[in-house]
Every structure is written in C-alpha cells, then in structure tokens.
Amino acid sequence: MAYSEKVIEHAENPRNVGTLDKNDPSVGTGLVGAPACGDVMRLQIKVGENGIIEDAKFKTFGCGSAIASSSLATEWIKGKTIDEAEAIKNVDIVNELNLPPVKIHCSVLAEDAIKSAIADYRKKKEQKSA
C-alpha cells in the first residue's frame, strides 16, 4: 500500500518517542489498543500548573500510519491547553496525513490516546485535591 509522504516522514523520523514518569502527578498516561489489528499505543502528557501541555511522548507498536498518527498527535498537543488538545479530532489527523480509508482506525487510536491521557491526568489531579 502506498503511504503518503507525510506518513513516511513521520514514520521514519518519529517525534517525541519515549516515556514520561507515569507516577509523576503532572503526567497523564493514555494506553489504547486496536482490536482489529492488535496494535498498541501509549501517549503521555506532562501538564504545567497553567494547564498547558509542556511535554508529550509516545510509544506505538503498529504500522507506519499508527506511528505517524501518534507522532503527529504529540507534536500538535505540545504547547496546547488540555481543553484544546481534547478538541483534536481524528479527521484532523486523517487530513494532515492523507490517510486512506483502511488506515482511518489509526487516527481514531491516536485521538483515543490523547483523550485517555487527559482523562488519566484529570483523575490524578482530582485525587490529589480530594
């Protein structure tokens, strides 16, 4: 299958690969899996006092499109507030990377990963203030 140039670029030079300390209260970890293909994706955010995402890291075991989708997602959410990051839709990723229909689930996975990382961060924050 032909990958778009942007997908290849991200897959060959993925941004922000790595891990953040999941026990750090300012870090939210999102872990999602694609049942159709058995791929897994972890996306982590580090949120500052002002609610802005200071850092984002990911690790994806999957196809080039899944890697590119999560790489792009971490690039986009850095510097955004968590509310702004939460508003990112999978179609934004599809459009940016020119993903073909069979790879749309990769962008869905990336959107889910962002949401799940934010949810984890919020849960930690509530527990801290409770």
Next chain:
Amino acid sequence: MNPFEVLGLEAMFALDLKEVEKRHRELSRALHPDKFVGAGASERRASLNKAVEANEAWRVLRDPVKRAEALFRLAGVSVGERNEPAASPEFLMEVMEWREALAEARATKDVGTVGKLAAEVRARAKGSEVVLASTFGLQKPDPDELKLSQIQLGELRFYVRFLEEVSAIEEAWQDEISQ
C-alpha cells in the same frame, strides 16, 4: 457463507484441522473444472462457485481468529473493531510491556528472551482458544458465555499480532545467519 456448512462440519471452535483440510481437499478435487468439461455452462459455473466457496471456507476455518468470528456471526453477534468491548487497561499494559521487551530483545539479539516471551504469549493464546472452544461447542452458546468469549477473541488478536512479530524477528535472524 457458513464455512462449516460448506465443508460439511459441525459449527464448533475445536476442529481437527487435519480433518478440515482433508474435506477441503476432497471437495476441491470433486469440483475440479476437469470433471466438468462435458457439462453445460450453468453447471460449470455452479461448480466453480462452489470451489471458490470451499477455498474461502478453508481459509476461514484454519485461522482461529477468523473461525471464532464466523461462530460469533452465526450466533448473531457482530464482530469487528466497533462492535467488540474495548480491551481492559490492565491487558493493554501487559501487551505494551511484552512489545517493549520484544523490541528490546530484538535490539540486543537476545534469542532466549524472544523465545521466552513467545512461549508465554503462546500459552495465553492457548488459554483464549480453550475458552472459545468451551463456548462454541456442540451446544448453543448462552449469552453470558458469548460476552466472556468476545473478550477472549479480542485478546487473541493481540496475541496473534505479537506472535507474527516474533516470526518476523526470527525470520530476519535466520536470514542473517544464512548470509
């Protein structure tokens, strides 16, 4: 298409694949175009369609994931990405850890660790298959069992994906050795 019916088998998960393969082979032989040389056009077409169906049935039944999917469909349960329960966070964490350990073992050429991980995941896959076999036996599955088995099918897909990765690594290593 009901792949079990096509090959004349009971619709159940635990199949003797040798027997399934034998049925497929026999049916393919009986439906071979050479046997229909003197037949009319419609009969030739019908036998060709049946041969295609027999191939498709064999393709589905020899693959545990596809076989399970076929059984769910026969039980009236939709399968596929959006119809199945999402994997639990604990399970995904485990898969992530396995995948990371496998990537690490690949990078360090740690053959022993790759083998150990593969054995662990193979055992888990076997476990999922046992549950699927007990759900889809000779008796009609009950709804609670179907729900539990759906989770097993989802997990089985992750195991299969992992083991494909193991095969890819082992093949790559084989190629290096033979070069």
